[in-house]
Amino acid sequence: MSRRLSRRALALPAALAIAVVLSGCGSGRPSASTASGSAAAGDGAKEVTVFAAASLTGTFTELGKAFEAAHPGTSVRFNFGSSATLAQQIVQGAPADVFAAASPATMKTVTDASLAGAPATFVRNKLQIAVPADNPAEVDEFEDLADARVKVALCAPQVPCGAAAVKALDAAGLKVTPVTLEQDVKATLTKVELGEVDAALVYRTDVIAAAGKVKGIAFPEADQAIHDYPIATLTEAPAGDLARRFVDLVLSRQGKDVLTKAGFETP
Amino acid sequence: MTSSASPSPDRAPSRGPDRAPSRGGPAGRRDSPRRVTGRLPWMLLVPAVLGLAFLVLPLAGLLVRAPWPTLLQRLAEPQVLQALRLSLVTASIATAVCLVLGVPLAWLLARVSFPGRRVVRALVTVPLVLPPVVGGVALLLLLGRRGLLGQWLESTFGLTLPFTSAGVVVAEAFVAMPFLVISVEGALRGADQRFEEAAATLGASRWTVFRRVTLPLIMPGIVAGAVLCWARALGEFGATITFAGNFPGTTQTMPLAVYLALETEPEAAIVLSLVLLAVSVIILASLRDRWVNTP
Numbered sequence: 001m002s003r004r005l006s007r008r009a010l011a012l013p014a015a016l017a018i019a020v021v022l023s024g025c026g027s028g029r030p031s032a033s034t035a036s037g038s039a040a041a042g043d044g045a046k047e048v049t050v051f052a053a054a055s056l057t058g059t060f061t062e063l064g065k066a067f068e069a070a071h072p073g074t075s076v077r078f079n080f081g082s083s084a085t086l087a088q089q090i091v092q093g094a095p096a097d098v099f100a101a102a103s104p105a106t107m108k109t110v111t112d113a114s115l116a117g118a119p120a121t122f123v124r125n126k127l128q129i130a131v132p133a134d135n136p137a138e139v140d141e142f143e144d145l146a147d148a149r150v151k152v153a154l155c156a157p158q159v160p161c162g163a164a165a166v167k168a169l170d171a172a173g174l175k176v177t178p179v180t181l182e183q184d185v186k187a188t189l190t191k192v193e194l195g196e197v198d199a200a201l202v203y204r205t206d207v208i209a210a211a212g213k214v215k216g217i218a219f220p221e222a223d224q225a226i227h228d229y230p231i232a233t234l235t236e237a238p239a240g241d242l243a244r245r246f247v248d249l250v251l252s253r254q255g256k257d258v259l260t261k262a263g264f265e266t267p
Numbered sequence: 268m269t270s271s272a273s274p275s276p277d278r279a280p281s282r283g284p285d286r287a288p289s290r291g292g293p294a295g296r297r298d299s300p301r302r303v304t305g306r307l308p309w310m311l312l313v314p315a316v317l318g319l320a321f322l323v324l325p326l327a328g329l330l331v332r333a334p335w336p337t338l339l340q341r342l343a344e345p346q347v348l349q350a351l352r353l354s355l356v357t358a359s360i361a362t363a364v365c366l367v368l369g370v371p372l373a374w375l376l377a378r379v380s381f382p383g384r385r386v387v388r389a390l391v392t393v394p395l396v397l398p399p400v401v402g403g404v405a406l407l408l409l410l411g412r413r414g415l416l417g418q419w420l421e422s423t424f425g426l427t428l429p430f431t432s433a434g435v436v437v438a439e440a441f442v443a444m445p446f447l448v449i450s451v452e453g454a455l456r457g458a459d460q461r462f463e464e465a466a467a468t469l470g471a472s473r474w475t476v477f478r479r480v481t482l483p484l485i486m487p488g489i490v491a492g493a494v495l496c497w498a499r500a501l502g503e504f505g506a507t508i509t510f511a512g513n514f515p516g517t518t519q520t521m522p523l524a525v526y527l528a529l530e531t532e533p534e535a536a537i538v539l540s541l542v543l544l545a546v547s548v549i550i551l552a553s554l555r556d557r558w559v560n561t562p
Contacts, residue, residue, distance in 0.1 A: 151430075159527075180430050194408070
C-alpha cells in the first residue's frame, strides 16, 4: 500500500518533467496562432492573410497599411516567421492567402504540394558584413573574417542567409570558423548589436534596419550569393481576388519604392 | 532518504495524542486505516483522462509520423550523438549547479524570515515566466563580452562564457533552477519542523540540523526537484541558442539540432525529438525507481 502510494505520488514529477522537456523543444518556434481567422466576417469587411518571411516585417507592414487605405473595409493580417516554418504551416493546412518567401526552395515546398500559383520574384537580397558600430576587430574587407582573432557569427546553413553565406565564402575561397551558427538572420544580427561577435554575414536590409547600431561593409563576393524572394497567391486562398490584388501591390511601382528604400534590390 | 539517516521517526512513540501526522513519514502512512473508497467521481475522472490525452496525444503524433525505416541510419550520424552527449552532460552539470545553489536558496526562503522575503520569492520564479529567449538576452547583457559582469570576467580572467559549453550550462541553470527551488521549498514547508526543533534543543547547531535532520527529511522533494530541473535543462532551447549560440560539438544541444533540422528536414527533426524523448523517459523512469521509490 505505502509502496503504491509513493509510486503514484512520484509519477507526477516524472510526468511533469517529460512535459517540460517537450515544452522546451518548441519554445523557439514562431507561433502559428496569427494564422487563424482569415475567414472574414461581416458586411463587406474582408481580410487577407499574408504569410511572409521575417525579413519582410517592416516593408510588408507598411504595404499592408497602404493596401487597407486603398481598399476601404479590408484588413491585412500578417504571419511573419522563418520561411521554412511558414511553408510547413501552409502545407499542414494553415488558412493563408499569400505566401512571400525568402528563398525559392521554401516556396518550392508549397508549389510542390500544388498549394500555390506560379510564384513571381519580387525582390532580391544581398549579404553584407555587419560589424558593431565601433568595429573593435577593425574588419574592413571580406578576407578579415578568416582571421582567427575575429569572432564571426553566421546563419546556420539550413536557413537561407546561411546558405547564402556558404555560397559567398566558397566563391571567395575563404575558410571561416564561426563561433556560432544562428537560427535566423535576426539572431545573427543581435549578436553583432550586443558586441558578442566582431562580424557577421547578414542581409543588406538588416544592416539598414539596424542603422546606428551596426555598420555594414559591402563586399564583391556578395554578388555570387544574391537570392530571390518569390511571392505567390495560394490556390485555396479564402480571400480569393483580394489576395491577387495584394500581390499586385507588392509588384507595383509603389511596392518597389517601399522595398528598395529598405535595401532590397528589385529585379 | 534512507531511514537510518533520518531522525528515526520509527522509534517515535506512535500512541502519543499530540503526535501530528508527519507528512510522508512512515508512521503517517501506517495509521491511515480509513482509506477513501467508493465510485470514482466522474467530475474528476473525465478531466483527468482528458488532461492525460492532451499531454500524451501529441507524442503519438510524433510516433506515427516518424520515418521508421531510416531511423537507425539517421541515428548513426555523428552529429546526433555529439548533440545528445552535449545535452546530457550540460543538463547534468546544470542540475548539479542548481542543487548547490538552489537547495540553500530554498532553505533561506522557507526557514529564515527576512524583510522582502515575498519579493525575493517572486523574483526566484522570474525565469519561469520570462520567455527563454529574453532570458538569454538578459544573460548576454550581464555575462556577455560587453555585459556588466562579463566585461570584467574577460579583462581579469580572460574568461568569456558566450559560445562555450560553460555558457550552455549557465543558460540551462538559469532557466531550470526555479523548478528546483520551488520544489525544495515546498518540501521544506511540508516537513515537520519539530524534528529540527528537537535536534536544536539537544544542542545541534543550525548547520548540523540542516545536514543531519532537514536534508534527509526533504530528500524526496530534492530528488523530485532535481528531476524536474534536469528535464527542463535538457529541453532548454531559447536561452541556450541566444546566450551560448549554436555550434556543433560545443554548444549545439539536441533541442537546437531539432530546431535547425526542422528548417530543412522535418523527418530528421522528428527522429531527433524521439531520441531526446526516449533518453529522458528512460533516465527519469529509472531514476524514480532507484532513488525515489525505496521502500
